[in-house]
Amino acid sequence: MSAVLFDVPGPRSIARYRMAGVLGGLVVFGVLGYVAYRFYDTGQFDGRVWNWLQYEQVQRDLLDAVKNTLRAFAFGAILALAFGAVFAAGRLSEHAWLRTPAMLVVEFFRAVPLLILIFVFYYGLPSAGLKMTPFMALVLGLMLYNGSVLAEVFRAGILALARGQSEAAYALGMRKTQVMTQVLLPQALRAMLPAIISQLVVLLKDTALGFLITYAELLRYAQIIGSQFQFGRPLVPVFLVVSAIYITLCLLLTWLATYLEARNRRVRRVRGLPTAPTELAPEQPPMVMPRGGAPV
Amino acid sequence: MGEFWGVLANNTDLFRTGFGNTVKLFAMASVGSMVLGTVLAMMRVSPVPVLRWAGTAYVTVLRNTPLTAVLFFLVFAYPLLQILRLSFFEAAAVGLMVYTAAFVCEVVRSGINTVDVGQAEASRALGLTFIQTLGSIVLPQAIRSVVPPLTSVQIALLKNTTIAAGFSVAEAGAIRDYLSERGENVLYGLIWVAIGFLILVIPLTLLQRNLERRWRVAR
Numbered sequence: 001m002s003a004v005l006f007d008v009p010g011p012r013s014i015a016r017y018r019m020a021g022v023l024g025g026l027v028v029f030g031v032l033g034y035v036a037y038r039f040y041d042t043g044q045f046d047g048r049v050w051n052w053l054q055y056e057q058v059q060r061d062l063l064d065a066v067k068n069t070l071r072a073f074a075f076g077a078i079l080a081l082a083f084g085a086v087f088a089a090g091r092l093s094e095h096a097w098l099r100t101p102a103m104l105v106v107e108f109f110r111a112v113p114l115l116i117l118i119f120v121f122y123y124g125l126p127s128a129g130l131k132m133t134p135f136m137a138l139v140l141g142l143m144l145y146n147g148s149v150l151a152e153v154f155r156a157g158i159l160a161l162a163r164g165q166s167e168a169a170y171a172l173g174m175r176k177t178q179v180m181t182q183v184l185l186p187q188a189l190r191a192m193l194p195a196i197i198s199q200l201v202v203l204l205k206d207t208a209l210g211f212l213i214t215y216a217e218l219l220r221y222a223q224i225i226g227s228q229f230q231f232g233r234p235l236v237p238v239f240l241v242v243s244a245i246y247i248t249l250c251l252l253l254t255w256l257a258t259y260l261e262a263r264n265r266r267v268r269r270v271r272g273l274p275t276a277p278t279e280l281a282p283e284q285p286p287m288v289m290p291r292g293g294a295p296v
Numbered sequence: 297m298g299e300f301w302g303v304l305a306n307n308t309d310l311f312r313t314g315f316g317n318t319v320k321l322f323a324m325a326s327v328g329s330m331v332l333g334t335v336l337a338m339m340r341v342s343p344v345p346v347l348r349w350a351g352t353a354y355v356t357v358l359r360n361t362p363l364t365a366v367l368f369f370l371v372f373a374y375p376l377l378q379i380l381r382l383s384f385f386e387a388a389a390v391g392l393m394v395y396t397a398a399f400v401c402e403v404v405r406s407g408i409n410t411v412d413v414g415q416a417e418a419s420r421a422l423g424l425t426f427i428q429t430l431g432s433i434v435l436p437q438a439i440r441s442v443v444p445p446l447t448s449v450q451i452a453l454l455k456n457t458t459i460a461a462g463f464s465v466a467e468a469g470a471i472r473d474y475l476s477e478r479g480e481n482v483l484y485g486l487i488w489v490a491i492g493f494l495i496l497v498i499p500l501t502l503l504q505r506n507l508e509r510r511w512r513v514a515r
Contacts, residue, residue, distance in 0.1 A: 004408060004416045004434060005426075006343045017343050024339075025346040038377045111497040112490045113455035115462075119472055120490070124483035201360070208362030212462035219365055226372065235373040243361050243369070250360035 039236070049234035052225055053241070065221035066245060072135065072207040072217060076142030077200050083147025088154035089180070102151075109148040115209055117141040122213045134215035138207065146203045153195045157188035190264055197257035201250050208246070218242050303475070303484040310474050315492055317467040321385070321457045325392035326450055332393060333400025340405050351401065358398035363459055367391040371463045388460035396453045403449055407442030408434065440511040447504035451497055458493075468492060 009017060039045055052058050090102025109117070121137035132140075161184055169179040189196075211219040222242040226235035304311065339351035358366070370387040382390065411434050419433040461469025468489055475485040 003341065003343070004411050004413055005341060005430065007417075007420055009343065013343075020342075021344045021346050024344050024350070028346060028350045035377075038379055042377050044377070108494070111494050111501065113458040113469070113493055115458040115469055116486060116490050116493065119469070120483065120486045123472055123476070124486045127481055127483045205360075205362040208364035209459070211364050211368070212459070219362070219368055222368070223372065233376075236376055239365070239369050239373045243357075243365055246362060246365060247357060247360040251356075254360070 042236075044236045046232075049232045049237050052228070052231040052234055052238070058225065061221060062225075062241075065216065065218045068215070069204075069207050069210075069217040070249075072138050072142065072210060072215070073204045075139045076146065076203050076207065079139065079143035080145075080147040080150055080203060081196075083143050084150030084154055087148065087151035088158070091151065091155050092158060094176075106148045106151050109144045110152070112145075114141055114145040114206060115212065117144055118209055118213060134210060134213045137213055138210045138215050141209070142203055142206055146199060146206070149199055149202075150196065153192055153199060154188065157192035157195075158184050160191065161187055193264065194257045194261045197253060197260070201253045201257075204250055204253060205246070218245060299481060300484045300487075303480050304488050307471075307475065307478065307480065307485070310471055311468075311488065311492065313466065314468040314471040314489075315496075317385075317465065318454075318457050318469075319496075321389055321392065321460060321465070321467055322454050324389045325396060325453055325457070328389070328393035329396035329400050329449075329453065330446075332397035334404055336397060336401035337404035337408070340401065341408055355398045355401055358395055359402075361395075363391070363395050363456055364462070366395050367459060367463050384460075384464040388457075388463060388465045392453060392456060392460070396449060396456075399449045399452070400446065403445045404438075404442055407438040407445075410441045411437045444504055444508040444511060447500060447507065451500050451504065454496060454500070455493065 043049065087102050087106050090098050091106065093099050093102070118137050118141035121132050121140050122134060125132055158180075165183055165187065166179050169183040174182070207217060208219050210217040211223070214220065219242060222235075222238045225231065226238040227233060336351045336354060339347040340355070342348060367388060370382065370391045371384065374387070375381070415433055415437065416429055419429045424433070457467060458469030460467055461473075466474075471489055472482055472486055476482050
């Protein structure tokens with residue numbers, strides 16, 4: 001197979017690639033082997049530091065910590081989607097008195113680090129007489145930051161649609177709200193679903209910031225268990241378990257995105273058949289990347 | 297209003313060292329992540345399967361782990377492995393670097409993939425060497441689609457440096473700690489920190505949008 005950088009290899013190239021494969025494999029396995037040896041040498045594979053997993057109380061608490069993480073994620077995600085929808089609508093408004101404030105709000109919350117926002121709610125507001133629980137501060141921060149990014153995603157999705165879509169809808173005599181909710185949004189949402197879900201993965205990862213304001217989420221629980229002397233301070237094993245949980249949760253969400261994307265493509269192809277001439281399919285599947293500091 | 301300005305005026309030393317450390321951390325992690333990310337991208341597009349798998353595994357793990365967890369590992373768990381001692385600052389720089397490198401890798405890789413295969417095939421058919429193909433055909437086109445998203449990744453890195461404050465690094469995110477020790481108004485202090493970040497981030501955002509607009513490639 002020919003790639004951008006490499007032609008179809010001939011016999012000499014194949015031999016060279018094999019050599020590189022063997023050398024690269026040696027380096028990769030050497031690094032992994034060294035890390036595994038360090039784990040072994042410092043006793044991270046001992047049963048003693050893995051014992052904590054067997055205690056029923058620990059398992060229950062771990063599950064509670066996961067639930068707390070998911071709770072912050074669920075509240076944050078729903079609020080961020082709502083916030084994003086409202087502010088995307090604001091930014092797309094025809095009235096400058098709506099458009100400008102919406103733009104300023106979105107740009108402000110995208111430029112300020114999420115942790116600083118969370119700190120403002122948790123440490124700053126009490127000095128203005130407003131006390132917040134760690135959960136509220138975390139969810140508010142997640143809502144404002146990810147909501148602003150999502151607002152840009154929604155807006156980009158709607159702007160990426162062919163102009164003829166809204167023109168045709170107006171020509172049919174639809175009102176502004178009808179054009180938005182019945183013509184533009186359904187198409188934009190379908191095209192934007194992967195981008196929306198990858199932003200939700202970011203939101204899920206950002207719940208770990210709750211660790212820094214003592215919210216009892218997964219990482220905080222990892223620290224509590226990891227510093228217990230009766231379990232032999234199992235920080236490394238606990239970290240391995242907790243990061244495996246995070247990776248699993250994020251991958252599940254990512255797979256959902258891939259699945260939806262694949263289904264989406266199938267739907268479009270079927271609807272593009274000549275038997276359905278009334279279908280208002282965009283000429284090209286819109287490809288829009290969220291702009292700004294979204295991807296991390 | 298006087299108190300609001302006072303928080304900044306009475307603690308300029310704090311803000312200066314805080315943002316100084318933030319910029320230092322950002323500069324180190326930024327350069328490191330771009331080098332490591334490019335190496336990873338090279339591994340992921342190489343014709344050698346082992347290297348491709350290693351690159352993919354790295355990116356999958358690091359992209360799906362929260363940065364807070366990466367720093368947690370480096371600060372609390374890593375010292376137990378007794379490999380190489382890292383100060384808090386070094387640990388934060390390494391953590392930001394390895395985390396961001398995964399995102400840089402994806403940007404560079406997708407940038408290389410946006411170049412049409414026919415471009416390289418045509419240049420090879422013309423008899424250009426690998427280096428010539430890379431240097432005068434593929435890279436000039438790839439860079440245009442890499443630099444704007446790479447700028448976004450670096451903006452995110454700049455904002456992510458604040459997380460290091462939770463792991464004993466005295467940068468801008470930690471200014472709050474010192475302010476509350478000095479009995480200053482924390483809310484005002486945090487608003488000043490936010491303004492500081494706006495000053496740092498907005499020029500980068502404008503640069504990124506400008507590049508995105510000017511370098512948009514019609515394919």
